[in-house]
Amino acid sequence: MRDFAHLLERLAFTPQRSGKLQILVDYFARAPDPARGYALAALTGDLDLRKVTPSLLRALVAERVDAELFRLSYEFVGDLAETIALIWPGQQDGDLPLPDVVAELRETAKADLPGVIAARLDALGPSSRYAYLKLATGGLRVGVSGRLARLALAEFGDIEVTEVEEIWHGLTPPFEPLFAWATGGPKPESAALAPFRPVMLSTATELDALRALDPDDFAAEWKWDGIRVQAVSDGGVQRLYSRTGEDISTAFPDVLEALPDAAALDGELLIRRGDAVAPFGDLQKRLGRKQVSAKMRASHPAALRAYDLLVADGEDLRGAPFTTRRAALEALVARHAHPRLDLSPLLAFDSWEALADLRAAPPDQVIEGVMLKRKSSPYQAGRIKGPWFKWKRDPMLIDAVLLYAQRGHGKRSGYYSDFTFGVWDGEALVPVGKAYFGFTDAELKDLDRFVRSHTTDRFGPVRAVEPIKVVEVAFEGLNRSTRHKSGVAMRFPRISRIRDDKPASEADTLASLQALLPK
Amino acid sequence: MNPAEILTNRPEGLYCPSGDFYVDPIKPVPRALITHGHADHARAGHGAVMATAQTLDIMSVRYGESFAEARQVAQGVTQVGDASVSFHPAGHVLGSAQIRIEQQGAVAVVSGDYAREANPSCASFEPVPCDIFVTEATFGLPVFRHPPMADEIARLLASVQAFPDRAHLVGAYALGKAQRVIMGLRQAGWDAPIYIHGALQQLCDYHIAQGVPLGDLRPATVARGSKADFKGSIVLGPPSAFASTWAQRFPDPVICFASGWMQVRARARQRGVELPLIISDHVDWPDLTRTITELNPEETWVTHGREDAVIRWCEMTGRTARPLRLIGYEDEAD
Ligand SMILES: [Zn+2]
Ligand SMILES: [Zn+2]
Numbered sequence: 001m002r003d004f005a006h007l008l009e010r011l012a013f014t015p016q017r018s019g020k021l022q023i024l025v026d027y028f029a030r031a032p033d034p035a036r037g038y039a040l041a042a043l044t045g046d047l048d049l050r051k052v053t054p055s056l057l058r059a060l061v062a063e064r065v066d067a068e069l070f071r072l073s074y075e076f077v078g079d080l081a082e083t084i085a086l087i088w089p090g091q092q093d094g095d096l097p098l099p100d101v102v103a104e105l106r107e108t109a110k111a112d113l114p115g116v117i118a119a120r121l122d123a124l125g126p127s128s129r130y131a132y133l134k135l136a137t138g139g140l141r142v143g144v145s146g147r148l149a150r151l152a153l154a155e156f157g158d159i160e161v162t163e164v165e166e167i168w169h170g171l172t173p174p175f176e177p178l179f180a181w182a183t184g185g186p187k188p189e190s191a192a193l194a195p196f197r198p199v200m201l202s203t204a205t206e207l208d209a210l211r212a213l214d215p216d217d218f219a220a221e222w223k224w225d226g227i228r229v230q231a232v233s234d235g236g237v238q239r240l241y242s243r244t245g246e247d248i249s250t251a252f253p254d255v256l257e258a259l260p261d262a263a264a265l266d267g268e269l270l271i272r273r274g275d276a277v278a279p280f281g282d283l284q285k286r287l288g289r290k291q292v293s294a295k296m297r298a299s300h301p302a303a304l305r306a307y308d309l310l311v312a313d314g315e316d317l318r319g320a321p322f323t324t325r326r327a328a329l330e331a332l333v334a335r336h337a338h339p340r341l342d343l344s345p346l347l348a349f350d351s352w353e354a355l356a357d358l359r360a361a362p363p364d365q366v367i368e369g370v371m372l373k374r375k376s377s378p379y380q381a382g383r384i385k386g387p388w389f390k391w392k393r394d395p396m397l398i399d400a401v402l403l404y405a406q407r408g409h410g411k412r413s414g415y416y417s418d419f420t421f422g423v424w425d426g427e428a429l430v431p432v433g434k435a436y437f438g439f440t441d442a443e444l445k446d447l448d449r450f451v452r453s454h455t456t457d458r459f460g461p462v463r464a465v466e467p468i469k470v471v472e473v474a475f476e477g478l479n480r481s482t483r484h485k486s487g488v489a490m491r492f493p494r495i496s497r498i499r500d501d502k503p504a505s506e507a508d509t510l511a512s513l514q515a516l517l518p519k
Numbered sequence: 520m521n522p523a524e525i526l527t528n529r530p531e532g533l534y535c536p537s538g539d540f541y542v543d544p545i546k547p548v549p550r551a552l553i554t555h556g557h558a559d560h561a562r563a564g565h566g567a568v569m570a571t572a573q574t575l576d577i578m579s580v581r582y583g584e585s586f587a588e589a590r591q592v593a594q595g596v597t598q599v600g601d602a603s604v605s606f607h608p609a610g611h612v613l614g615s616a617q618i619r620i621e622q623q624g625a626v627a628v629v630s631g632d633y634a635r636e637a638n639p640s641c642a643s644f645e646p647v648p649c650d651i652f653v654t655e656a657t658f659g660l661p662v663f664r665h666p667p668m669a670d671e672i673a674r675l676l677a678s679v680q681a682f683p684d685r686a687h688l689v690g691a692y693a694l695g696k697a698q699r700v701i702m703g704l705r706q707a708g709w710d711a712p713i714y715i716h717g718a719l720q721q722l723c724d725y726h727i728a729q730g731v732p733l734g735d736l737r738p739a740t741v742a743r744g745s746k747a748d749f750k751g752s753i754v755l756g757p758p759s760a761f762a763s764t765w766a767q768r769f770p771d772p773v774i775c776f777a778s779g780w781m782q783v784r785a786r787a788r789q790r791g792v793e794l795p796l797i798i799s800d801h802v803d804w805p806d807l808t809r810t811i812t813e814l815n816p817e818e819t820w821v822t823h824g825r826e827d828a829v830i831r832w833c834e835m836t837g838r839t840a841r842p843l844r845l846i847g848y849e850d851e852a853d
Contacts, residue, residue, distance in 0.1 A: 013793050066835060072828045073662045078785050086662035407791060414766025461791050
């Protein structure tokens with residue numbers, strides 16, 4: 001438990017992804033089985049424990065600590081589990097094996113839970129108590145995604161992350177076969193139905209790079225602005241995976257129902273009302289749900305737009321050329337004829353210039369560019385340069401005014417590197433987004449100097465700056481947002497240029513930004 | 520006499536009418552007794568100042584020789600007006616003292632800031648029996664239980680080992696905390712040079728002159744060489760320096776902060792700290808309540824921090840207590 005507590009602590013306070021990765025790799029190398037497997041499961045949300053409620057914890061602490069002292073403490077600390085971990089009157093600093101704790105939280109009858117938890121809190125020190133309570137209440141919140149945990153595992157075992165993703169869904173905590181594999185043993189066989197298969201990814205391209213290639217060798221299709229998924233149906237089990245192998249089935253029962261038997265499809269998950277594809281923001285409303293109401297299904301109906309076919313009638317097609325897979329896909333979609341499953345059409349073009357024209361005027365707003373697939377390409381795992389390209393639509397650009405800056409971490413320590421920018425709304429500048437990349441090292445120095453010499457106010461690590469510096473912000477799309485005061489949210493904003501040639505008064509307006517919103 | 524009349528609360532600070540002096544006043548006054556050199560207790564511009572020799576030295580380091588019109592080193596028992604006063608170690612920072620004030624057999628002790636855990640950079644707290652005990656309550660909540668400093672130093676050294684290519688930047692206040700951390704590192708066997716920000720130089724020099732063996736300290740500048748020179752090293756600076764361009768000279772630094780506040784995660788995150796080190800030079804809750812229990816004064820006066828919880832605890836244990844609600848004290852060295 002102490003090791004696990006220490007792991008959570010380091011993860012929670014390490015902001016950089018690379019730092020988190022290193023901490024995880026070190027932990028996997030140090031911790032024994034099955035503790036490391038349970039820790040991994042806790043991080044990826046694969047531990048199914050009895051949920052301990054805040055009210056149970058409050059009742060426990062009320063028996064031991066004066067109510068007024070607890071109230072004052074909770075007010076100061078701000079987090080229930082943390083307050084209890086710190087205030088619990090135990091004097092011991094014992095250790096408990098994580099696997100025992102997990103087994104106990106899984107098996108203890110509900111009525112016995114308060115007694116068990118109290119006994120554990122008595123035995124542990126403050127930092128372990130905190131980890132224990134976070135585990136028991138099911139909210140670790142240390143900023144580790146399932147993807148990052150699997151990457152760490154791959155790095156630890158010196159194996160391809162796509163291979164880890166491929167078998168992940170057949171495995172259960174404490175993942176001993178997985179760790180055995182990572183430490184030199186055989187690759188575990190996945191016995192699960194409807195397994196995930198590593199996704200084929202594209203690399204970015206542009207017109208100049210394409211000229212060296214023969215357009216006849218490539219098929220082209222629209223790149224839809226939804227979520228790239230893999231939909232698998234196998235022996236009566238249907239699953240929907242994100243492109244990193246995250247199982248998102250529960251949020252999209254309507255798509256699962258639309259799948260043909262014994263097939264694995266690669267496609268784009270979209271919200272589609274009739275033929276009209278809804279903007280990405282609509283899809284976001286359905287993400288991350290454990291359950292979907294009938295009302296949500298009706299107002300935000302999900303659909304799959306198919307790009308590729310990996311398995312048909314139980315037969316693995318991944319080794320076949322794209323053209324063969326595509327023909328099989330077209331036949332399957334036509335035969336299956338389900339209204340929530342359709343095809344992403346191929347584009348007819350005879351030259352790169354002709355394709356450039358198509359790309360410049362897509363028939364739908366929810367298109368973010370063009371995908372190019374070499375006709376002869378088999379379906380291969382990972383991002384290989386050559387067979388597949390994405391030719392994204394040009395980013396949207398606005399000129400905005402720097403408003404706030406926040407200090408960075410790690411290699412950017414001491415630099416103001418996270419910027420909030422705004423546009424004009426009448427006489428006022430309203431914040432419309434944040435960006436912390438896009439600029440060069442030299443531009444970062446320039447921005448840092450500007451922030452330091454034009455600070456007007458400070459709030460902790462954040463500085464407000466004189467609103468005179470104009471930056472060009474590039475972004476991939478715009479959504480409506482109720483969480484932002486401006487009513488808009490940008491996707492992937494970055495600072496593409498510093499516009500020292502422009503006075504702040506010539507920055508863009510909120511109205512011109514809103515005009516870019518999908519209709 | 521009624522012990523509660525030894526001291527009263529005035530806008531300038533805690534006042535002793537029979538001796539006509541203030542203790543740690545926040546505004547310039549004709550006569551001040553100063554517990555220790557932290558800026559919220561020791562201010563410049565008073566008429567006459569009495570403090571320990573080290574506190575007077577520290578005040579001249581910080582404010583220049585002319586910080587007061589007259590100064591007197593506290594030694595033994597001194598008569599000030601109708602009160603007799605003496606200074607006793609508080610275990611907080613070098614030179615820190617509790618001030619004992621006696622008048623007609625009644626005794627009040629103003630603790631200033633104090634700590635009970637052994638501090639290798641200063642003399643240890645001495646319990647002084649009294650009728651009125653004026654206690655600080657900086658960490659006056661039952662959630663504050665400071666771990667032993669050696670544990671926290673061990674965590675720092677483990678991190679240095681885990682990230683050999685990065686510099687560890689430890690935020691520590693210039694008076695007390697910085698020297699405490701350095702001594703903790705030395706006691707743990709860290710013999711390598713420790714790099715310090717310019718703002719720590721004078722006070723570290725003074726500690727060395729006073730016999731605190733801080734070891735090999737070097738200025739954290741990159742006059743020659745490069746960023747890479749700081750790989751694997753430990754650098755101390757005042758927390759405010761982390762916001763300045765000074766921090767840009769270190770290779771991918773791990774930001775650490777040595778403070779009692781680091782026990783609360785939200786506090787650490789607010790400051791962008793990657794490695795919070797719970798190192799305090801104040802009493803935590805168990806030591807605070809233990810001190811009151813041991814001294815068992817007739818009245819406990821609570822100031823400087825989370826007064827409500829300490830008052831509540833006194834109430835629960837049948838003690839007379841009141842909050843002083845003094846204003847103007849900040850947590851310079853927490
Ligand atoms: Zn102090
Ligand atoms: Zn103080």
